[in-house]
Amino acid sequence: MSLLRRQDPLVCREVVELVTDYLEGSLSRADRRRFEAHLADCPHCTEYLAQMRATIRLTGRLEPEDLSAAMREDLGELYRRWRDQR
Numbered sequence: 759m760s761l762l763r764r765q766d767p768l769v770c771r772e773v774v775e776l777v778t779d780y781l782e783g784s785l786s787r788a789d790r791r792r793f794e795a796h797l798a799d800c801p802h803c804t805e806y807l808a809q810m811r812a813t814i815r816l817t818g819r820l821e822p823e824d825l826s827a828a829m830r831e832d833l834g835e836l837y838r839r840w841r842d843q844r
């Protein structure tokens with residue numbers, strides 16, 4: 759994927775797209791650093807990651823197909839909330 763351009767900081771949308779890779783530990787070390795750097799600065803994505811972890815705890819495993827439907831729903835809501843705050 760050409761999603762990641764080396765020098766640019768991640769934006770929230772990219773963090774959301776990378777979150778399953780992050781949780782599976784399949785990000786490169788550099789991408790993982792950028793992911794965590796974004797989280798350190800972004801309460802929205804920190805909350806999103808916490809929700810993902812909670813979902814995985816509930817289901818006991820990471821199932822991208824099941825999660826993606828739930829994620830799309832959550833995301834729609836999250837982004838609406840973020841826009842409202844601005």
Ligand SMILES: [Zn+2]
Pocket residue numbers: 769770771773796800802803804
């Ligand atoms: Zn963010």
